[in-house]
Amino acid sequence: MQEPKLKENRWNHKLEKDILEKWNEESNIYKFDENADEIFIMDTPPPYPSGRPWHIGAAAHYSQIDMIARSQRMMGKSVMFPIGIDRNGIGVENYTEKKCGVSIHTTSRENFLKLCKETFNELEDEMITIMKHLGLSCDFKNYYRTDSDEYRALTQSTFINLWKNNLIYEDTRPNNFCVKCGTTIADAEVLYDEISTDLVYMKFKTEEDENIIVASTRPELLGACQIIIVNPKDKKNSKFIGKNVIIPLFNRKVKVISHPQAKIEFGSGVAMICSYGDFSDVRLFRELKLKEIVMIDKRGKLTDKACNYNGLSVKIAREKIIEDLEKSELIIKKEKIIHRTPICERSKNPIEIIPMKEYYLKQLNSIEKIREATNKLKMYPKNSKQILLDWINSISIDWPISRRRFYATEIPIWYCKKCNEPHIPKPGKYYRPWKDNSPFEKCNKCNSNELIGETRTFDTWMDSSISALAISKLRNNEKLFEKTYPTSIRTQGKDIIRTWLYYSMLRCEQITKKIPWDSAWIMGYVVDEKGKKMSKSKGNVVDPIPILDNYGSDNFRFWSAAEAGLGSDFRFSEDKLRGSSKFMTKLWNIARFVSSFPQPSKPNLTNTDKWILNSLEKLILVSKEAYKEYNFFIPANKIREFVWNIFADHYIEMIKTRAYGEGNFNKEEIESAHYTLHEVLRKILQLIAPITPFITDYVYRNLYESKVHNSKFENIINIEDVSDITNNIIEFNSNVWNEKKSKGISLRDEISFQIPENLKSYEKDLIIMHKLIK
């Protein structure tokens, strides 16, 4: 026995800081080697800094992504683990407006961009600090930003490519429009919220002066009504079908027709169809070829089509119209209903449907290919595939990609001032048409020499959806691209399946004719202690910084791995974190115990030692199998169980006396114990290193003078399978402990106890361990 190499009697997570510094100096051990035998390319999410604090779920998410990288390395692959920051779009613009007290509509574009960039830099610093603190083994030195000139040039060049392939067109059509953000948004950016609103029952007159009651939640759109529908089976109202009715206040005639979309039991059974209250209005206008009346403009004000209500905001106009109808006694009743209202994902404001001229990316023709590719894509967990297929199956219109915003990649087009002909520049450069000089001297069509730059930008997903192309260096390093694309895996959250996952498949397929990855790994949410989704508006977000400071990263990482199976949501709980910190202490103390013994070369092993090594081998096989499936729940729990409930509680207790060199053991038996203790500890450290990189690195360095993160998982070969005996050993020990307990004697006291036949091979250790007497 020697002085233990580990002095403290518990794992001190403050050591993580020192370890991080060491890693910083040695970061080359994670370096990606494109010429390695096996390479593993990860398309990791560039996080989006949308405000403070960053989500605890994101910390768990990136921890697990790191476990993928580390476990793949230890299985012998060279891993490309890039990290980027997504720095485009409405999210940060809205945050900047709030934080700086400015408005995008009243500040200069130049100044607004500057403020957004500053905001990004601050938020990004916090994210990078957390990611480093977590011990991520990604390539921090080369981290990318989606707003860099290089990245934006790539986004633009892919657009130019699509333009040339006829996949882009401009069209005016009703779209989701967020008045607060001042821009069109895509279906994927729409959320729904249950909002209470008034269903207003209004009295219309037919030409024959009969009363017909129309129920609507949008009376302010009265003036945009083009038709009224009644269900053909509606006994009460079908008498109106075919008649003309007069819209109150506007005194315009519209027809009542029969249409199955009118639900008899909803409201009065009579619905007015206006351009555009919701998407069913849009559908009916299209179906019935009605002429739209644009009632709301992009500022959210009523247009001159609204006559007396021109210039009023939607909310005020609604109040005013209700008031005017009431004055004329045209309102029968108002009913509060809960309305599932589409809202903007970023501003949370209700969406209006406004016809706007926008650029579209054709996606309908690609759907079939994407669906086929989805069926082939390996997804972890399997059932997340359904979420993607549901979304793919629900797509019915092309993707509007232009945004009337500033902090995003510019759409690279110049228009002839005279004939309006669009001009697309050469790919490879970053263009800012709103401020750069036109790269075209003359219009190709009319030879006029004045060209004007496009002012709109792209939807942010146009940038982030090509992350796989960016990291594999499309157009930048063709040799590397050939080797690394399609990449090995996309790792991401469940919440962005319909955006990032889908758009990435679409965009990369259109550009490379290939789906960008072999497999996709989808993680669930971290929810609060009551199982509710965390959100800033609910106020139940947990800031990861104090949690990491108080518990340390290894604790946090182990908790996140051990808490829930792949893909399922898991609850955040400090109690659970405290629980995993106990395991860190246990592991530390086992290492401390083992470190007090020498490390002999392999002797002839005793039966007890063969048994534990065989059990360890089983554990290694199970854990490696799970790591291959990107599952950390199984290894975390199995390793904990083995380390604590078998290795520490039974094996170490059994061989303790022998290891101390006491009792009647010969030199080889003693060395066998020493060898086995180190062998088990070393392999346990390797096995759990992807999950808890700090403590394992620290212990491994101190005991074995090499780096665990440089090592590969090692199996144990040529060992007899005696795993069936494990339960007998546990049971026997338990029986003896119980017997001593019931006799009221100490565990150190002697006892007379029969050793069963099948445990005779372990007799010598068992007798000493329990002080058994004949």
Next chain:
RNA sequence: GGAUCUAUUGUCUAGUGGCUAGGACGCCACCCUUACAAGGUGGAGGCAGGAGUUCAAUUCUCCUUAGAUUCACCA
């Protein structure tokens, strides 16, 4: 309304057509035992409800209930 998933002790979870249903946190009792009292040993406590298949169901099937997610509809 459609789809997917889930239901195991106070809480989180593992698991199986047949064993005493395993573990963690918490709880109770006893114990300083040369790694660890942030420990050890022991203990109390559980398969949502109903029906079916079967010699046997917590496990398989169906229904009910509850929850989660997602899509659609909503004047």
